[in-house]
Amino acid sequence: MAETYIAKDGDMLDYICWKYYSAAQMPRAVERVLAANRGLAGVGLKLKAGTAVFLPDLPKPAATSIVRIWGD
Template sequence: MADTYIASDGDMIDAICWKHYAKGQQALAVERVYEANRGLADLGPILAAGTVVILPDLPDLPAPAAIPIVRIWG
């Protein structure tokens, strides 16, 4: 079920997505939020207070793979 977010003055969609969605989901979140909120992109990157943003559910994605550490010296 989608959540609803009421923007504070100066909020930005990417920052809202960073706070709301789990790690590993942020890569698709901004695009999906704009798809769920037609016309939101026309408001510009910084939202006015009171702007209603629908935060859709995203599919569960696998956790990102661990990156091995390569030691050059020692």
């Protein structure tokens, strides 16, 4: 479910994405969040307190089956 995160002073976008999204969703998460937040890339690495960051829904990767080659 998409939501808006209100940054604390010094928050960084990659850390916010790491906290919000699962490890399987992390590839390209920062780029997708930047695409959903026009102008956020120009703010700089560290966000100021009160900066609103829209965190869109990202696709969840399909589950992969486990192949056991040495028994159960």
